[in-house]
Amino acid sequence: MILPELERLKEYFFEFSESWIRPTSEIVSHSLLIRVTHNCPWNRCKFCDCYKGKKFECRSVEEIKQDIDATRAIRDEIDALAKKLGGMNWVAKVIDSYFLYNKSPMELKGNELKNFQSIVNVFNWLDFGARTVFFQDADNVIMSTPDLVEVIEYLKQTFPSIERIASYARVKTLAKKTLEELRELYRAGLLRLHIGFESGDDEVLRHINKGVTSKEHISAVKKAKEAGFEIAEYVMPGIGGRDRSEQHAKNTARALNEIDPDFIMLRPYIPRKGTSLFEEYKKGSFQLTSPHERLRELKIFIDELNVKSRVCFDQPVMNSWYRDPGRRYLLFKPDSDGYKFPEEKDRVRELIEEGLAIGESVHIHAKDQIELPHL
Numbered sequence: 069m070i071l072p073e074l075e076r077l078k079e080y081f082f083e084f085s086e087s088w089i090r091p092t093s094e095i096v097s098h099s100l101l102i103r104v105t106h107n108c109p110w111n112r113c114k115f116c117d118c119y120k121g122k123k124f125e126c127r128s129v130e131e132i133k134q135d136i137d138a139t140r141a142i143r144d145e146i147d148a149l150a151k152k153l154g155g156m157n158w159v160a161k162v163i164d165s166y167f168l169y170n171k172s173p174m175e176l177k178g179n180e181l182k183n184f185q186s187i188v189n190v191f192n193w194l195d196f197g198a199r200t201v202f203f204q205d206a207d208n209v210i211m212s213t214p215d216l217v218e219v220i221e222y223l224k225q226t227f228p229s230i231e232r233i234a235s236y237a238r239v240k241t242l243a244k245k246t247l248e249e250l251r252e253l254y255r256a257g258l259l260r261l262h263i264g265f266e267s268g269d270d271e272v273l274r275h276i277n278k279g280v281t282s283k284e285h286i287s288a289v290k291k292a293k294e295a296g297f298e299i300a301e302y303v304m305p306g307i308g309g310r311d312r313s314e315q316h317a318k319n320t321a322r323a324l325n326e327i328d329p330d331f332i333m334l335r336p337y338i339p340r341k342g343t344s345l346f347e348e349y350k351k352g353s354f355q356l357t358s359p360h361e362r363l364r365e366l367k368i369f370i371d372e373l374n375v376k377s378r379v380c381f382d383q384p385v386m387n388s389w390y391r392d393p394g395r396r397y398l399l400f401k402p403d404s405d406g407y408k409f410p411e412e413k414d415r416v417r418e419l420i421e422e423g424l425a426i427g428e429s430v431h432i433h434a435k436d437q438i439e440l441p442h443l
């Protein structure tokens with residue numbers, strides 16, 4: 069006999085970003101994913117292929133609320149199943165055997181796939197305590213403040229267990245919001261912003277077409293900090309190439325010293341096919357730094373950094389530095405808590421020295437990472 073809860077579960081799904089891009093901290097906390105916008109309003113950074121050719125738009129409050137309602141309906145059916153079957157372990161087994169009978173998740177298509185992904189996302193979220201939510205896609209603060217507050221409040225009323233909502237945000241958008249608007253968003257429950265800084269050097273920012281200067285970045289992020297947000301800044305070792313490596317390291321550290329974000333996330337640059345920076349790299353006008361050059365750049369950056377942030381190497385593919393036959397090694401620990409500065413600054417310096425003591429041919433060059441998928 070098929071359980072009626074399983075039959076009903078087949079009716080629900082909500083929207084996900086096709087890119088599945090989200091911070092590692094949101095992956096490990098199994099955050100519920102709520103899609104607030106489609107794609108990126110800028111979409112012109114020369115290194116980025118995340119939303120290429122895709123149009124940006126804000127979803128309507130009604131559409132997002134419908135997704136939240138679908139999430140609640142899935143939660144109710146999973147709760148009912150857990151009570152009936154005696155725990156979440158049984159629910160997982162029953163869902164797998166019912167939805168994946170005779171097939172793998174890779175074979176699911178269209179609404180069947182969306183339905184399964186929605187159930188898995190809600191199941192994992194509940195199993196991890198239903199505490200964190202991540203808004204998709206690249207810049208959700210761009211939505212009108214009253215609309216976004218309405219979405220956040222509806223979400224929190226629907227799920228009182230939520231402790232943290234996080235989102236990517238673009239600096240130009242933060243600059244346009246008033247301090248009071250940012251405070252409203254924070255008070256409503258949007259607590260953490262993930263911001264792509266990449267570099268604090270204006271020449272590098274111009275070259276990669278980030279669309280913002282270092283000064284604009286510092287001022288907008290400081291305002292967001294003042295509003296109360298927890299700030300995670302993303303930095304790209306190697307994005308200055310050979311020519312601008314040192315200035316990239318020094319000016320990025322200088323800017324971060326002014327901001328003193330809660331987290332500094334390092335995402336070494338890997339050329340992505342289909343981007344204009346990849347074409348520059350192929351033609352030779354942009355030269356990738358070698359692994360030792362990257363470590364020396366990192367050394368300058370870390371030496372100049374005077375912050376109370378956590379410095380994180382939490383993306384293990386981009387941060388795998390060297391290999392033995394068949395195995396990749398991480399020089400730095402890959403967790404989302406990283407190293408607490410200034411207390412662990414010397415530890416990071418020691419690890420850089422360890423990396424430099426390893427022959428360069430054992431290291432993984434960024435050019436060997438090009439084919440790796442995004443995570």
Ligand code: SF4
Pocket residue numbers: 108109110111112113116117118119206238264
């Ligand atoms: S703002 Fe972010 S998502 Fe948009 S193009 Fe730049 S890096 Fe890509």
